[in-house]
Amino acid sequence: MTEIARFYRRPSVTSDLGRHRGQLPGLPADPEALSAIVRGLLIHDYTAKVQGLRFSAERMSQKETVGAEAILDNVIGIDDAPLDRERPVEQRMFGFCYHFALLHCALLRATGTPARIRCGFAGYFSAQLWIDHWVVEYWNGSRWILTDPQTGRSNLTDHDFRDGVTAWNLCRDGASQSDAYGNGELWGWDELRGSLINDVAALNKVEVAGWYWCDRLQVKPVDQPHDELDKSLDVLAGLAAAVESVEEIRKCFDRYPELKPPADAVAR
Template sequence: MDPGSADGEHTWWSDPGAHRLRLSELPAHPVAIADNLEEFVIHHAVARQIGFGVPVAAEGDRSLRRVSLLLGEVVRRDARPLSVHRAIENYLYVTCRDFALLAVSALRERGVPARLRAGFASYFNPGYWEDHYVCEHSFDGEWAVLDAQLGPRARAGFRIAFDVADVPSTGWRSAASAWRAVRSGELDPGIVGLASAGIAGEWWIAASILRDAAALAGSECLPWDDWGLSISFRDARRVSPKQARDIDALAEALDPAPRNRQEAEAVLARFPWAAPPDGAFDAL
């Protein structure tokens, strides 16, 4: 693969804005970024699982779309350098998408090609492919998967033995890859989704493909953003035969993934029904 120069440049979503200097407090190495994020970021569901819960003031954290807003909130709660461990009440309470986007932003700030990806991981819930966002980064001219949520405590808790900056395909697969595996009969759609919410199936995977396509093209949406066909998938919780054929064609164009943002934009130009509406998130 040949990651393009655009993937080393910020999007509206990843730009740290007024907090650019604070972002430089994060380390440069991908694994070290994951390690550092664990000092001030926690998944909101994990906070509940460990019995701490989510502070009322942090309930909106997982809806902050932009890195500039995420960094602004963590600095407001504790103005010390991002390399310093926070008290848990001063953490950001977010989703996997935000861990991944913060890593994407930290890498892009150093000119390293990086991009947000939507897909599914097998290492959180044995026997299940759990909805999960990751950061892809350029490594020796190839794309490698960094799971920025797997800091040292998470690695120990989930008994992670692989390099979290180079997650193998047996551990994470893109939404398009999961769809094609389901359609070929290799993968049961009943074990692909969001187990904690009791959600699984082709409709969820199909909606994730649209979000992954958008992210590859530089629109790094929230996990619950829906448009076009994904609204239909959410409402009906099914994929019609015609819709499935359309998703088949899009998934084929995304698996293997486009080499860079420019190629991803070309894919969406071929499938305009898959692209987020112009200006849909500009004011958010």
């Protein structure tokens, strides 16, 4: 685990804080304390809707932001207080679960904790359904711990969250029903395929959201099985589920270049 821990302790291009590294002194190293700081900087688009908050078109466009450095550009551009100062909800960056997870992961790596974000499905938003979601996994010295910086839930179990690799394998094996996985609008195999390739990318520290860029997944109908494509994804998911080294993680990612996010992929 030493090799893998070192790999996930180093920032990726997307999780590098860049010009904001000077904000780190004074921040706690405790993972859950950093999670609470993230919740004080961001507001989820659904939360804003439920609370009846109104944001300008410019502020709402921040939902398209990719990268921890750019997230903090937005945060500090709204309110330049120290990062550990909780902002009023109206003064937080407008985003979604991906932004909470990426910023938390970036802060963990920057303060010395190996971490990675996972794309998958949460089971705690709607009974008997698995909702598209991003969380964080960090290494505590002996095991990986799943935590949700958006909601504050920690020590997540497989009853709480299924990463994209696990969800795919469960559905393909018939142990779970594909139509229980979605995002409120889209359900089934398209969601499972997209979360799988995003999860494998994130395991390789290529942290983007959305799979609109991936022509290979544009089969019709998208919510139904597709024999040729899904057999390739079975191989990908099988490899990803068995990785035990950084080399294996990279080989898994490199096997299907057409499923790798391009350099200009952004959050959608």
